Amino acid sequence: MTRNVVTGGAGFIGSHLTEFLLGCGEEVVVWDDLSTGSMKNLEACMGKPGFTYVISDFISDPSFDNAVRDADCVHHLAAAVGVELILRSPVRTIETNIRGCERALSVASRYGKRFLLTSTSEVYGKTSSVPFSEEDDVTYGPTSKHRWSYGISKAVDEFLLLAYCDSPALPGVVARLFNTVGPRQVPYYGMVLPRFIQQAKRGGPLTVHGTGTQSRCFAHVSDVVRALHALMHTDAARGQVVNIGSDEEISILALAKSIVARINPSAEIRFIPYEEAFEPGFEDLERRVPNLEKARSLIGFAPSKSLDTIIDDILEHQRHSP
């Protein structure tokens, strides 16, 4: 039976991945310090055969070594999340991302374990020509703008993983995730979709940053975790960086309008200038669309859920666990 370590397993994506792995009959040991994750995310896993968890900081906890030694696969998801958290805590963002990945990779390579790193479309920086392909050049803003520290710290993680993969000791793969959404995602750190849903339910206003012409593509977390599992077990994906997400693009204003229409037609949409929402000089990405060709050819990946289905699913989940 495959035994997995999932760092960040109490987070939004980590908990869905854990449920998926248990559903495949695999064993999972979750490692999470609950800095942004929550044990509530793992309620459905409690008591399931093959599920254990450790609430601890795996960067400093020596027993993480044994957990990895006894596992077959390491899924490294623990990371700082969300633009707002990054702007509030830039030191924590950089240290969590770089030290965490260094630690997970060094232990996994010592034992030659399969390794998957979840990275982010932030690695593309402010590249403007869409769709984004894995081998594209990237452009970032200046180091005086904290926003870019997130993408650059995850790019360093990718470099490190790819460097480890050059020695045969580490069969690793990088999944670059684009705006993953779904049940249990919290609105606290940015995350526009759960935030708009919460704002609409509370009577508004929905806070659209800038003019709302900026667009994103939202993928259901169930599609994403299926892809992570496939990447982990596909030999041809070793040493590769692979975009995972949806390529169905929607502007943020259109998203706000659609949520207002569904949830609360009387809720107001309010435009907030970026400098008020974030900080003076904040730069946003106008468009962020993945080229999914590599994911399709390596693992046959295609997103299966439309944005409407995703929103229905989130609302349905909230009805059962408000």
Ligand code: UDP
């Ligand atoms: N956004 C918004 N209102 C909010 C939260 C976010 O208009 O209350 C915008 C944000 O400025 C960005 C987009 O929605 O243009 C997606 O933001 P999110 O934080 O979800 O993801 P990311 O910026 O990482 O793509």
